[in-house]
Every structure is written in C-alpha cells, then in structure tokens.
Amino acid sequence: MILLRNIAFYLTFYVGSIFCVIGAVLTAYLLPGKVRVFPDLWSRLHAWSCRNLLGIRIVETGTRPEGRAFYAIKHESFFEAINLPDMLDFPALFAKQELFNIPGWGTAASRYGVVPVARQEGAKALRRMIRALQPMKDSDRPIVIFPEGTRVPHGQRPPLQAGFAALYKLLDLPVVPVAVDSGPLYQRGLKRPGTLTIHFGEPIEPGLSRAEIEARVHAAINALNPKAG
Numbered sequence: 001m002i003l004l005r006n007i008a009f010y011l012t013f014y015v016g017s018i019f020c021v022i023g024a025v026l027t028a029y030l031l032p033g034k035v036r037v038f039p040d041l042w043s044r045l046h047a048w049s050c051r052n053l054l055g056i057r058i059v060e061t062g063t064r065p066e067g068r069a070f071y072a073i074k075h076e077s078f079f080e081a082i083n084l085p086d087m088l089d090f091p092a093l094f095a096k097q098e099l100f101n102i103p104g105w106g107t108a109a110s111r112y113g114v115v116p117v118a119r120q121e122g123a124k125a126l127r128r129m130i131r132a133l134q135p136m137k138d139s140d141r142p143i144v145i146f147p148e149g150t151r152v153p154h155g156q157r158p159p160l161q162a163g164f165a166a167l168y169k170l171l172d173l174p175v176v177p178v179a180v181d182s183g184p185l186y187q188r189g190l191k192r193p194g195t196l197t198i199h200f201g202e203p204i205e206p207g208l209s210r211a212e213i214e215a216r217v218h219a220a221i222n223a224l225n226p227k228a229g
Contacts, residue, residue, distance in 0.1 A: 002190055006191055009050075009053040012045075012053060013045060013049045013053075020039070020041055024108040025108045027108070028104075028108040028110075028111040028112075039112055040085045040086070046083065046086070050079070050196075054193060057194070058198065060087075060198045063200060064176075068137065068140050068173055069143075069174050070143050070173040071088065071091070071144045071178055072176070072177050072217050072221060075148060075152060076182045077182040077186040077187070079180070079182040079196070080180050088144065089141075091143070092142070092143050092144065093113070094115050094116075095109065095115070095117065097117060113136050130171075133171070143173070149161040154182075157218065164214070169210075172206045176203050177201040178198060179221050179223040181196065182196050
C-alpha cells in the first residue's frame with residue numbers, strides 16, 4: 001500500500017511540477033508581477049498530494065503572528081521547503097547560489113523573491129543578501145531562513161549558522177521559530193503515512209545578543225526533536 005501511495009504521489013506531483021516550472025519561467029519573462037501564481041500552485045499541489053496520496057496529515061500548532069517577521073524554520077526534508085508558499089503568504093527565502101545557474105529557474109526564482117546564498121563569499125555575500133531583502137522587508141513579506149543551514153536528520157541538533165544572527169541584527173525584526181518533524185515520514189525514498197506537525201513558536205523580540213537569540217531559536221526549532229545532541 002505504501003509503495004502504491006508513493007507511485008501515485010511521484011506521478012502526480014512531478015508531472016504537475018513540470019507544468020508549474022514551465023509556467024513560472026514563462027511568467028517571469030512575460031508577466032513578472034504575476035510570478036507567484038505558479039509557485040503557489042506548485043506548493044498547494046504538493047500539500048494536496050501529501051494529504052490525499054501519501055496519507056500524511058499536516059497539523060499546525062501554535063499561533064502565526066500578524067505583521068512583519070523573520071521566520072527561522074527547522075529543515076528535516078524537502079517538505080518544508082516546498083511547503084513554504086502554502087504555509088506563508090508570499091515568503092522571501094534563501095537558496096544556494098548554484099540553483100540560480102539553472103537556465104530559466106534563476107530568473108523565475110529572483111522574480112519570486114528567492115535570495116541566492118554564496119556561502120564561500122562570507123561577509124560580502126551577507127551584504128548582498130541584505131540588499132536583496134530590503135524591498136521585501138519594506139513590503140511586509142515574511143522572510144524565511146533555515147538557520148541550521150541545510151537538511152538535518154530527525155533527532156540531530158547542529159549549531160546555527162553564523163549568518164542567522166547577522167541577519168537577525170540587520171533586519172531588526174521579531175523572529176518566529178518554527179519546529180517541524182517531517183524527517184520520519186517525508187524520506188528521500190518511500191514516504192510514509194502519519195501525522196506531520198508544524199509548530200509556530202512564540203515570537204522572539206529583536207535586539208538580543210547573538211548568544212541569546214541563537215540559544216532561544218535553537219531550542220524552539222527543535223521543540224519536536226526527541227534527542228539532544
């Protein structure tokens with residue numbers, strides 16, 4: 001039964017993804033002001049496929065705040081990355097620089113509000129990220145980061161990347177930590193049915209020291225993580 005669910009999911013979602021990617025690329029060039037239509041559709045298709053084909057029940061707990069915020073999200077699988085446009089309203093987010101070299105995709109991503117991250121460039125890359133984020137901050141869009149830097153297996157709690165605290169200081173926005181437990185269900189191979197929880201933690205005010213904001217965010221995004229270490 002799990003195998004059949006996965007076959008149905010991969011066929012439905014990935015065939016639909018081809019349509020959404022082509023639509024996003026064309027829209028980025030022809031109607032750049034409408035580019036969010038296809039990423040939003042793609043994310044909703046993914047959520048529908050998870051619920052109805054994989055049998056994954058998506059549950060949100062906690063309270064989403066109103067107004068501008070900087071969202072720090074635990075990253076255990078591709079689920080949360082694909083789910084962002086469905087979970088938040090037109091989020092601005094980060095992606096590794098290499099993805100912007102894909103023909104067409106880089107233009108569509110830039111039009112949507114994806115900010116490239118060139119980790120090897122250090123402070124120079126951070127300044128460029130801040131400049132790219134400023135128009136989105138002023139337009140009240142939610143700004144999203146995976147502060148641990150990459151996908152992390154469920155049960156592991158690596159330290160936060162240094163860039164998170166720098167962005168927190170420069171953006172001067174409250175941080176909303178978001179915990180997820182997608183890892184055990186949304187695996188690279190066979191995905192399994194069950195309940196997947198997305199927990200919105202209490203907003204954390206701007207202006208804290210690096211040590212304090214990192215400690216509080218690290219604890220909050222791992223609230224659904226059973227192990228320490």
